[in-house]
Amino acid sequence: MKLWLRKYFSILYLLATLLGVLHHHDDLKQHNDCKICLVKSNLTHADTPDDAVFLPPVNFISEPTSGKLSVIVITAKPTSLQARAPPKFS
Numbered sequence: 001m002k003l004w005l006r007k008y009f010s011i012l013y014l015l016a017t018l019l020g021v022l023h024h025h026d027d028l029k030q031h032n033d034c035k036i037c038l039v040k041s042n043l044t045h046a047d048t049p050d051d052a053v054f055l056p057p058v059n060f061i062s063e064p065t066s067g068k069l070s071v072i073v074i075t076a077k078p079t080s081l082q083a084r085a086p087p088k089f090s
Helices: 003-020 037-044
Strands: none
Touching: 003 037
């Protein structure tokens, strides 16, 4: 009796999966009022958990800059080394 029941449920599962694969709507969306779509979603999403949100939403806060802004003047440091000169130790 158990073997017959196991075969029955395996054939039923196979037919439900096949029906879900071949079933589609013209707008290519899942419809909650369609029984085949419900069976299809229950078979495919039964073992996946809900999406978890681990980070809270980020609030961007900007503050005005306090203090005076100064201008940085960059000058080249004078050097006695020439760019194409041979090494000093030779």
